[in-house]
Amino acid sequence: MAADYRIRTMSWALLLLCLQTVQAFYIPGWSIKSYSDGEPIPLFVNKVYSDNTQLQYAYSELPFVCPPSGRQRPGTGLISGSNVALNLGEVLRGDRIMVSDYELEMGKDEEVHYLCAHEVDRAGLQRAKEVVKNGYVAEWIVDNLPGATSFVTVDKSRKYYAAGFKMGFGETSIVTGQPTYFLNNHVTVAIRWHRAPGRDGRHGKKVIVGFEVYAKSIEAGNRAAGGIPIDLQSPPGFELTMAKNVTNTTMARDNDSSYVLQEFDDGAEDAKLTIPYTYSVYFREEEHIEWANRWDLYFVNQEDSNKIHWLGIINSVVISGLLTAVVAVILARTIHGDIKGYKEGLEEGKLRLTKRSRGTRSPRKSFEKGGLLEQVDGDSSSVADDMSSEDEIPEEITGWKLVHGDVFRSPAFGHLLAPLIGSGMQLVFMATGLIALSCFGVLNPSFRGGFISVGFALFILAGAFSGYFSARVYKTFGGTQWRTNAIVSATLFPGLLFSTIFLLNLFVWAQASSTAIPLGTLFGLVALWLLTQLPLVYMGSWYGFVKAGAYSHPIKANVIPRQIPQQTWYSRNAQAALLAGLVPFAIIFIELMFVFRSLWQDKSGYYYMPGFLAVVSTILILVVMETTVIAVYIQLCNENYHWWWQSFFIGGASSLWIFAYCVYYFFNHLHITGMASTMLFFAYAFLACSVYGLLTGTIGFLTAYGFVRRIYGAIKVD
Numbered sequence: 270m271a272a273d274y275r276i277r278t279m280s281w282a283l284l285l286l287c288l289q290t291v292q293a294f295y296i297p298g299w300s301i302k303s304y305s306d307g308e309p310i311p312l313f314v315n316k317v318y319s320d321n322t323q324l325q326y327a328y329s330e331l332p333f334v335c336p337p338s339g340r341q342r343p344g345t346g347l348i349s350g351s352n353v354a355l356n357l358g359e360v361l362r363g364d365r366i367m368v369s370d371y372e373l374e375m376g377k378d379e380e381v382h383y384l385c386a387h388e389v390d391r392a393g394l395q396r397a398k399e400v401v402k403n404g405y406v407a408e409w410i411v412d413n414l415p416g417a418t419s420f421v422t423v424d425k426s427r428k429y430y431a432a433g434f435k436m437g438f439g440e441t442s443i444v445t446g447q448p449t450y451f452l453n454n455h456v457t458v459a460i461r462w463h464r465a466p467g468r469d470g471r472h473g474k475k476v477i478v479g480f481e482v483y484a485k486s487i488e489a490g491n492r493a494a495g496g497i498p499i500d501l502q503s504p505p506g507f508e509l510t511m512a513k514n515v516t517n518t519t520m521a522r523d524n525d526s527s528y529v530l531q532e533f534d535d536g537a538e539d540a541k542l543t544i545p546y547t548y549s550v551y552f553r554e555e556e557h558i559e560w561a562n563r564w565d566l567y568f569v570n571q572e573d574s575n576k577i578h579w580l581g582i583i584n585s586v587v588i589s590g591l592l593t594a595v596v597a598v599i600l601a602r603t604i605h606g607d608i609k610g611y612k613e614g615l616e617e618g619k620l621r622l623t624k625r626s627r628g629t630r631s632p633r634k635s636f637e638k639g640g641l642l643e644q645v646d647g648d649s650s651s652v653a654d655d656m657s658s659e660d661e662i663p664e665e666i667t668g669w670k671l672v673h674g675d676v677f678r679s680p681a682f683g684h685l686l687a688p689l690i691g692s693g694m695q696l697v698f699m700a701t702g703l704i705a706l707s708c709f710g711v712l713n714p715s716f717r718g719g720f721i722s723v724g725f726a727l728f729i730l731a732g733a734f735s736g737y738f739s740a741r742v743y744k745t746f747g748g749t750q751w752r753t754n755a756i757v758s759a760t761l762f763p764g765l766l767f768s769t770i771f772l773l774n775l776f777v778w779a780q781a782s783s784t785a786i787p788l789g790t791l792f793g794l795v796a797l798w799l800l801t802q803l804p805l806v807y808m809g810s811w812y813g814f815v816k817a818g819a820y821s822h823p824i825k826a827n828v829i830p831r832q833i834p835q836q837t838w839y840s841r842n843a844q845a846a847l848l849a850g851l852v853p854f855a856i857i858f859i860e861l862m863f864v865f866r867s868l869w870q871d872k873s874g875y876y877y878m879p880g881f882l883a884v885v886s887t888i889l890i891l892v893v894m895e896t897t898v899i900a901v902y903i904q905l906c907n908e909n910y911h912w913w914w915q916s917f918f919i920g921g922a923s924s925l926w927i928f929a930y931c932v933y934y935f936f937n938h939l940h941i942t943g944m945a946s947t948m949l950f951f952a953y954a955f956l957a958c959s960v961y962g963l964l965t966g967t968i969g970f971l972t973a974y975g976f977v978r979r980i981y982g983a984i985k986v987d
Contacts, residue, residue: 301465301466301469301476301560302476302477303469303470303475303476304462304474304475304477305375305472305473305475306375306376306377306475307375307377308344308374308375309342309343309344309372309373309374309375310374310411310460311347311369312369312373312409312410312411312458313353313369313409313410313411314328314329314367314407314410315328315364315365315407315408315409316364316407316408317331317400317405317408317436318405318408318433319403319406320869320870320939320940321403321404321940321941321942322403322943322946323784323941323950324782324784324945324946325363325783326400326783327367327783328367328408328409329365329367329369330781331396332389332392332396332397333387333389333394333397333400333544334387334546335370335387335546336385337350337370338350347368348368349368349370350367350368351367351368352365352366352367353366356718356719356722357721357722357725357790358717358719358720358721358722358723358725359722360718361718361786362718362721363783363784364718364783365783366410370384371384371548373458375462375475375552376462376552377550377552378550378551378552380501381497381498381501381547382548382550383496383546384546385545386496386543386544386545386546387544388542389542390541390542391511391540394509394510394511394542397437397452398450398509400436401436401437401450402439402448402450406432406433406435406436407434409434410480411460411480412480413717414477415432415433416432416458416480416482417430417431417432417433417434417481417482417567418431418434419431422569428566429567429568429569430479430566430567430569432567434453434456435453435484436452436453437450437451437453437486438450438451438453438486438506439451449508449509449510451486451508451509452486452507452544453485453486454487454507454544454545455484455485455486455487455546455547455548456482456485456548456549457483457485457548457549458480458481458482458549458550459479459480459482459483459551459553460477460479460480460481460550460551461477461478461481461553461554461555461558462477462552462553462554462555463475463555463556463558463559466559476560477560478555478560478562478563479566485501487500487501487505487506487507487545487547488505488506488507489507489544489545491504491505492545497547498545501549507544509542511540511542564713564714564715578859578863578881581860582881582885584855584859585856585857585888585889585892588856589888589892589895592892592895592896592899593891593895596898599899668908669905669906669908669980670984671831672905672909672910673981673984674826674827674831675826675827675830675831675910676826676905676910676912676977677822677824677825677826678826678830678910679746679747679826680746680913682914683742683743683746683748684743684746684754684757685757685761686742686746687739687740687742687748687754688758688761688762689761689963689966690738690739690967690971691734691735691736691738691739691740691742691758691806692735692758692761692763692963693963693966693968694735694738694739694967695728695732695734695735695762696728696731696963696964697968698731699724699727699728699731700886700964702723702724702727703720703724703727704879704883704886706723707720707879707883708879708880708883725797728802729798729801729805730805732801732803732805732809733806735758735759735806735809736759736805736806736807736808736809736812736813737809737812737817739754739758739806739810740755740758740810740811740812740814741813741814741818741819741820742820743814744814744818745822751810751815752807752810754810755807755809755810756807758806758810759802759803759807760803762963763798763802765959767794767798769952769955769956770786770956771791773948773952774786774791776945776948777945777949779945784949820978823978823981823982831908831910833908833909833910833911834907834908836907840907842915845904845915846915846918846922847922849896849900849919849922850921850922850923850925850926851923851926852892852896852923853893853923854923854926854927856885856888856892857885857923857927858930860881860882860885861927863878865931865938869938869939869950870939890968893965893968893969893972894969894972896919896969897919897920897970897972897973897976898972900915900916900919901915901916901919901973901976901977902976905977912977916969916972916973916974917967917970919969920965920968920970920972921961921962921963921964921965921966921969922962923961923962924962924965925958925962927958928954928958931950931951931954931958935951
């Protein structure tokens with residue numbers, strides 16, 4: 270039995286490793302957009318974000334950038350300054366996409382093009398300094414590709430993209446020793462194109478396979494007529510200061526589109542700083558990249574870390590293999606041997622009695638019909654009398670078999686555990702669907718906001734599963750008010766999420782950040798919660814409670830609870846959960862580093878390693894199940910039958926270690942400043958760890974429940 274169990278486990282592991290070797294494809298978009306020469310290409314501005322803060326801002330709402338002109342864009346059907354409709358995921362991730370005034374035409378190069386000269390007051394100047402000081406990066410979009418800055422790998426063999434471009438840079442003044450900040454007011458846009466596939470390609474049409482943006486700071490002076498800078502190669506930068514522009518006159522645009530010199534007094538309250546904006550456009554053919562592979566450049570840096578990913582998988586497989594061996598020993602040798610010896614003793618009538626002190630607890634209840642110690646050969650009443658008088662128990666009955674009459678006793682606060690299990694099953698369904706859709710390429714970075722949108726939809730639809738499992742577990746615990754349980758299941762965990770996000774929004778709204786969820790979106794989320802999820806949970810609860818009913822147990826619980834002996838330090842609830850939680854944390858630790866880097870440092874949200882994520886997630890589930898089985902078995906051997914809540918805590922205990930790692934990561938790898946950003950980081954970390962803990966805790970609970978039913982069902986005597 271042990272050999273078969275190990276063979277099956279290793280077969281699954283090999284299958285997962287084989288699946289990982291298959292490249293997970295992705296769908297870069299719903300349809301290919303091809304362009305003819307001279308056809309206009311819309312450029313959208315989105316937001317600015319930074320590694321040093323969790324606050325994002327809409328690019329078009331910054332007070333120092335060119336405001337939209339509102340002009341009609343011929344050939345596109347778009348109007349400058351109009352907002353693009355966003356899905357739920359885009360709104361929740363802080364996207365605010367707007368049509369810009371940048372004019373791009375397929376195949377038409379522009380060495381330099383004037384955009385606008387925008388005046389800012391002191392408040393706008395200070396805002397620009399803050400954006401540059403905090404290292405904000407701007408995100409623009411062309412043909413669903415985010416603007417990127419290109420780099421080369423360490424060995425200079427491949428090029429890769431880093432999404433976004435810097436809004437400016439800072440230097441330390443040689444004269445004063447104080448920091449000075451320069452704004453990038455000129456961008457060079459490089460559009461990489463490839464011949465369109467199929468019939469469009471034969472007609473000379475092209476597809477966009479790369480969108481690169483290179484920003485530069487150019488002084489306000491030394492410009493030709495029309496505001497065009499004379500020097501584009503190595504000009505002095507545009508310093509964000511009023512004082513400099515008192516001595517260096519700036520360019521301003523009057524009503525007849527000519528340019529005049531404009532001086533101002535820095536001491537005046539209404540002093541203005543005029544910022545000229547220009548841009549260049551170049552189109553270049555890219556022969557080696559096709560449209561279907563155009564997102565690959567965003568993932569080259571992740572692919573270079575494949576060796577580390579494989580190291581993490583090997584580490585996970587080794588740990589999982591060791592745990593599998595331990596579980597196999599428990600199931601095949603210890604428990605199987607105990608059950609076999611017990612049944613043989615019953616058949617031969619060889620159950621011997623021995624004196625063993627159990628305090629004031631009398632074991633006579635163990636002889637109830639259907640109980641573990643029921644004597645089937647001879648007069649059981651005489652044996653019971655002897656045992657009750659001498660406080661004796663059968664010599665063969667030790668460890669986990671002693672608590673057979675209490676192991677299925679309903680736990681304390683079962684009315685709270687049942688809704689948690691229901692919500693956990695809801696998250697299991699959602700996570701499984703997201704990973705599967707990612708592996709099949711449906712969810713990918715080109716589907717902006719798709720991961721959040723689809724995840725939210727799956728969570729809502731899985732409300733029926735939540736109600737079903739919650740109701741059945743609730744009825745198993747002896748509950749009768751299934752309607753109340755349904756409402757609690759539908760509001761407990763979603764209510765925690767919504768209340769936390771709402772409180773965070775109060776702080777983010779004050780910062781005028783695009784990270785804040787709009788009020789209309791909040792009302793929409795509440796409507797989906799109460800008008801869609803709640804009825805689904807209610808219907809699932811009705812079916813689970815009324816139709817399916819409670820789960821059956823092989824052994825009935827005794828009337829009088831058994832006294833639990835003093836536990837060793839490592840088997841106590843808190844210590845056991847913390848020790849058991851270390852093992853799953855070790856499984857996902859390496860992959861966790863890449864996820865954290867994508868979420869908190871790169872900020873691009875372009876972590877896309879679905880194959881590795883699926884393999885690590887599968888191994889994680891197996892390890893959580895095996896760890897829970899081992900911990901519950903040790904607990905039962907110590908005659909502690911309070912395993913219901915403990916199995917849930919053991920399964921989700923690794924979330925505590927993940928949160929501790931979040932704290933370590935914050936202080937050692939991040940440079941986040943400000944109370945609002947710090948609060949956002951820890952609130953998001955808490956919510957993410959809560960979701961993970963609820964999901965893995967539910968897996969641990971269901972595994973322990975199946976394990977306990979199996980072993981005690983095997984020793985039941987009919």
